[in-house]
Amino acid sequence: xFEQGTHGAVIAVVPLGxxxxxxxxxxxxxxxxxxxxxxxxxxxxxxxxKDGQQLPDNGVFFVHGNRGSDTAYVAALxxxxxxxxxxA
Numbered sequence: 001x002f003e004q005g006t007h008g009a010v011i012a013v014v015p016l017g018x019x020x021x022x023x024x025x026x027x028x029x030x031x032x033x034x035x036x037x038x039x040x041x042x043x044x045x046x047x048x049x050k051d052g053q054q055l056p057d058n059g060v061f062f063v064h065g066n067r068g069s070d071t072a073y074v075a076a077l078x079x080x081x082x083x084x085x086x087x088a
Contacts, residue, residue: 007028009026010024011025033067034067034073037065038075041063042061042063042077055081057080058078058080058081059079060076060077060079061077061078061079062075062076
């Protein structure tokens, strides 16, 4: 549990060599334009498939990018193919 008012914390540290680490930092902030950015990335990724048949019925879309000039983001978004009348 984090103290009230905490906006970010290191939740994992992985050693990388003798004197370096990779740190996973989680932060909390208003999502702002992030959801539309991720939705657009998913639409563009789907456009690479002609008919969607290559996609699994269920999966996770992993997306990363920049939100503004100084805020990077990464997200794992679960998805499920919709069943249409011609699929049944």
